[in-house]
Amino acid sequence: MSYYSFETQITPLTMVRRERMLPVPGDVLVRIGDRVEPTQVVARANLPGDFRIVPVARPLGVPTSQVERHMRVSLGDEVQRGQLIAKRGRLFAYTVKSPLDGMVTASGGGRVLIEASPTPFDLRAYIYGTVSNMIQHYGVIIETPGAVIQGVWGTGGESLGVLKCTAESPDEPLQAQAIDPTCHGSILVAGAGLDDAALDRAQELQVRGIVVGGLPPELISHVERLSFPIVVTEGIGTVPMATPIFRLLTTNDGREASINGQVQPRWGVVRPEIVIPLPAEMVPPAQTEPGVPLEIGTRVRAVRAPYMGAVGTVVALPPHARRIQTGARVHGAEVDLGQEAPVFVPLANLEILR
Amino acid sequence: MSEEQHLGSILLADCGTVMTKAVLLDQVAGQYRFVAQGEAPTTAEYPWSDVTAGIRQAVEQISQFTGRRFFDAGGDLISPETTSREGVDVFAATASASQPLQVVLGGLVRDLSVASAQRATASTYSIVKAILSGNSQDAELTEESRARTIRDAAPDVICIAGGTEGGAAGPVLKLVETAALACSLMEQGTRPRMLFAGNSRLRRQVVRIVDKRAELHVADNVRPTSTEENLHGAQAQLDALYVQGKMGQLPGISAVGGWSAASLTPTARAFSQLVQYLWHLGDQSAGVLGVDIGAANTTLVAVFDGQVFTTIRGDLGITFGGEQLVRRQGAEALTRWLPAAMSADEVRGVLINKEIRPTSIQQEPGELWLDQALTREAIRTTLRIAHPGWRPGTAQAYPDLLPLCDTIVVSGGTLAHTPRPGQVALIVLDALEPIGVSTLVLDAYGLAPALGNVATIKPMAAVETLDSGALVNLATVVAPVGQARRGDIVLKAKVTYDSGGAFGVDIAYGDLEVLPLPPGQQAVLELHPSRQFDVGLGGPGKAGKRRVSGGLVGLIIDARGRPLRLSGKADRRQSQMQQWLWDVGG
Secondary structure (H helix, E strand, O other): OOOEOEEEOEEEEEEEEEEEEOOOOOEEOOOOOOEEOOOOEEEEEEEOOOEEEEEOHHHHOOOHHHHHHHEOOOOOOEEOOOOEEEEEOOOOOEEEEOOOOEEEEEEEOOEEEEEOOOEEEEEEOOOOEEEEEEEOOOEEEEEEEEEEEEOOEEEOOEEEEEEEEOOOOOOOOEOHHHOOHHHOOEEEEOOOOEOHHHHHHHHHOOOOEEEEEEEOHHHHHHHHOOOOOEEEEEEEOOOOOOHHHHHHHHHOOOOEEEEEOOOEOOOOOEOOEEEEEOOOOOOOOOOOOOOOEOOOOOEEEEOOOOOOOOEEEEEEOOOOOEEOOOOOEEOEEEEEOOOOOOEEEEHHHEEEEO | OOHHHHOOOEEEEEEOOOEEEEEEEEEEOOEEEEEEEEEEEOOOOOOOOOHHHHHHHHHHHHHHHHOOOOEOOOOOEOOOOOOOOOOOOEEEEEEOOOOOEEEEEEOOOHHHHHHHHHHHHOOOOEEEEEEEOOOHHHHOOOHHHHHHHHHHHOOOEEEEOOOOOOOOOHHHHHHHHHHHHHHHOOOOOOOOEEEEOOOHHHHHHHHHHHOOOOOEEEOOOOOOOOOOOOOHHHHHHHHHHHHHHOHHHOOOHHHHHHHOOOOOEEHHHHHHHHHHHHHHHOOOOOEEEEEEEOOOOEEEEEEEOOEEEEEEEOOOOOOOOHHHHHHHHOOHHHHOOOOOOOOHHHHHHHHHHHHHOOOOOOOOHHHHHHHHHHHHHHHHHHHHHHHHHOOOHHHOOOOOOOOOEEEEEEEOHHHHOOOOHHHHHHHHHHHHOOOEEEEEEEOOOOOHHHHHHHHHHOHHHHHHHHHOOOOEEEEEEEEOEOOOOOOOEEEEEEEEEOOOOEEEEEEEOOOEEEEOOOOOOEEEEEEEEOOOOEOOOOOOOOOEEEEEEOOOOEEEEEOOOOOOOOOOOHHHHHHHHHHHHHHOOO
């Protein structure tokens, strides 16, 4: 039976392409062929600003049908905060003033709508690279040779820093004492997990991000409040980082990397990632098409307990379902995880690493 | 020869949020039979971004079982079936993989018009992002904060109800004005549609207020009087908005449409068609319930007196929504159903790991129990929304309990793949708390949406496939209603097998008993409840006989009491849960 597993990218060198898109139409500020830096603004748009619904009839003490004659501004007029927008009477006049800078965009029912000036939104490049394509009014595609590691969970947005490995092995947790002033501005690479003290210390020293194998569940609320992104490569729990990921990160220790902690599991999947731009003349062909069936010899990662995060090679694909610990009978693969003997893992709990 | 008779083999696909199923029905010795099925991860998301890849992978499994080719070298579906038995005559698809409709609800009174609008919305795949009502807690909100709520929610639809026919006008129009204002604050092209399903005498004024600020749809008043509810018009409009605006956006779905003459159907609608069909087959004085729990949605369909009530929780399934449920209600909502201790942090960790690996399955018992706890809670949560909208008539023997149901059909990957049938039965008993005598039917092969869908294309194929055992009898359940002290005898039951032999049993209050009645066996069940207890045979103390069929679990007598009460002490509750699991062979 063919089984098409989900895939995670752990690629030492490829042509990384990232689409950078504005949420609303705007202006693209770079051109095809331009070299860009991660913090460079590549496109800009105006997002809708704040607004106020200002009652006019009631403060003036007039019926809604008479509001029009007391208005001092018209639809489309720009107004300043504190500017008179309606007035009735002369000596002891009733007045209404604008509560904000903006534009009068609607009126009716005895009130007016004032919309503040739009808020500018700057879209940054996120990675070092070259603009390879433009999407008119929306954004660009930037590409660079580099390494890519996809995580599975994360928090925070995008950041940039120098990779700094704090663990000797993938199963070593990140300790607070390992975070010293040299970590300032770095993206820390931890192994199996970390604790509150380590997170506090990282925050104190203004690190730019943390990459960790597993995140203990009791720390979820803590990491959601941090000012820097976290990328979890294996899952929630104290789980060693998958060896190929740890090796790839340690190989690139000291290099500048972009990190993104955003995660969206469906409706436009977004996975957290680390992108490490590399100077390379020759880049292997781009990633293969998805949908490669699982075969003997495929490098896989187990994604659920009790083997979560363990990486190995498929050594057999038994044709018949087998019973697992829960009592369910499922199709699976025998996987060499470097233990005494291959273990049986349900196909649903295997992921192809490429 | 009629058009229907020309149809031969039928291939059906169901694109779920996480898994895509394909089912082949064909004529064997002149009768339609379920031939084979395949299942593969849904490929609506990156890197595939094309649902046809998942369908092909699922169909490929059918090819491997049957040796039959369904796609040509160019990747197109071969249809009609060739003389060399390649391809199929009919292809049809259902889907629930699309993003649900995001809705903001507005109405005057939360328990009346808003509740009705909420039930209308729940009949399609939807998520209610915000509710604006005239109730005291909401009435203090300024127009500005209401408009802000709508703008921030960025819904697909603003559904406004309120005002009985000829009743309130001012507050409803004010709500419409606010909604229209909020629409005008959004960019053209991103503005939500507005559905007005309130006091119909206000329609002209509503049209004038909304003007060009939003695309306006109108439907019959969902609450024409304070005691009447009329959801059909609003449901149809919302369903159409979902099908056009959401299902139509599923990547690759246009190619699927090209393979089929039949239109793509929402999975819940197809499931609902099957439940209706089952109602027609059974004791029509009682109702039929259907529960379909998917990765991201829970669907509950009830049929009473031929009326169908469909309720969907578009934000709560077995994979997605559990973590949000724990954030809202606390981990206790799930841990109370576990036979062993699990900390709140562990619960959250397992739920997140499931969300980030949606196709994965539990390998350890603790994670399995948590999955089953979530299944119970998802069904209970959906039932709480659905039940007030049902019109069960005489089937509603007790106001706060489930109406009498002749058949309860349960569907969904999690239930179908549950390791032991007793576990499925216990999930259903805990979640729905049926009363009287009911037959539990399991959609073990995941055919329910496919059969509901095929019933509209070729009804005979659905009938014959069902007759051939497409759905599996899980158990017959007897649940007496009444109050007693634990250990008091509340029911005497006698089972007389058609194959010969009989035995009697006394059931004590608090017991959960399983009596042997294997699949294929028939028996006559005699029930003699004590004076205070009702087994659905006409009232408390009423005795009677029922013919019952065997099932995977057998005959379950659930005398744990209604409503079900769990111990307040964690260790005692866990022992209780473990005991019940053992009782049903779970």
